[in-house]
Amino acid sequence: MVLSKSCIYGIQATIYIAAQNGNDYVAINRIAEQLNISFHFLTKVLQQFTEAGILLSYRGPKGGVALARPSAHISLYDMICAIDGEELFTQCMLGLPGCGHAEPCPAHDQWTEVRAKFTQIAKKTTLAMLATKANSLNVRLANLASK
């Protein structure tokens, strides 16, 4: 799996918040219920987003989490880095530290090409784009399978 489950949950939740199109705080238990994610686990994941400055949180009645800035200024890249770190966009395919032009691994050139494509797309894909998509017909945001 390319993204960790934490990262996937975080992205799903953030798209959900953005898709609400309001500036209100959204309660995490509501997000968790709607997206079929464990509430406590999601709470911890979203804390990472608030620490990263992507979300704001507020306690008490009418509390919850909200976007810290307009959804057009939050990229997929930002979200992935906030949880899984930027290793995905910087690391060598074979995990060799310091793999680069001077001391490459055998797959360096090929992997650099793939990574560049991924980075480019992740940076240009905004939360606004994802939220718009999420609101269109037949688009699913989460795994709602009844087990």
Added chain:
Amino acid sequence: MVLSKSCIYGIQATIYIAAQNGNDYVAINRIAEQLNISFHFLTKVLQQFTEAGILLSYRGPKGGVALARPSAHISLYDMICAIDGEELFTQCMLGLPGCGHAEPCPAHDQWTEVRAKFTQIAKKTTLAMLATKANSLNVRLANLASK
């Protein structure tokens, strides 16, 4: 991490074998020692390659593992699939089962583009190419850090 450690070890070892350029069986303990990988762990990883038909194994003195076919006919794609499965090349970024044209996730289009690039490069990159690279100057195959 995109690839599991098992997969990385397997790829490193297979490049090492191919880079020897002989048709002899190479003992796994020698590979493990050269690449700084746990011997017993590598043994199990390479078993997956023999089960997948990428390597041949032979027991006893002068035994070891060898390529099951010419290195030009083994792709990076083959090696990744043999250990991490083809999910990497088929799965949705958000892990949603059945994410496709009919019922996409919000990131479907973007991810499909990245995945296609990765698949294309992984399929056209052969073990022969990697082994040639591995034999050139300043190219490192494994993490030889002394801990």
Added chain:
DNA sequence: TTGTATTAAGACAAGATGGTCTTAAATAAG
């Protein structure tokens, strides 16, 4: 046939990730 070298198989431990639960802190409303 006996000994040695090698992979195969599987038990087991350690560590990371995913998931649950309880308690504390903050905030709004009555």
Added chain:
DNA sequence: CTTATTTAAGACCATCTTGTCTTAATACAA
């Protein structure tokens, strides 16, 4: 001020991945 609602923090457990070790099976060589 009290109560209800919500996030924060952290203990704890389950599962998966990684790594270690022991024993078995196979094959060569003396």
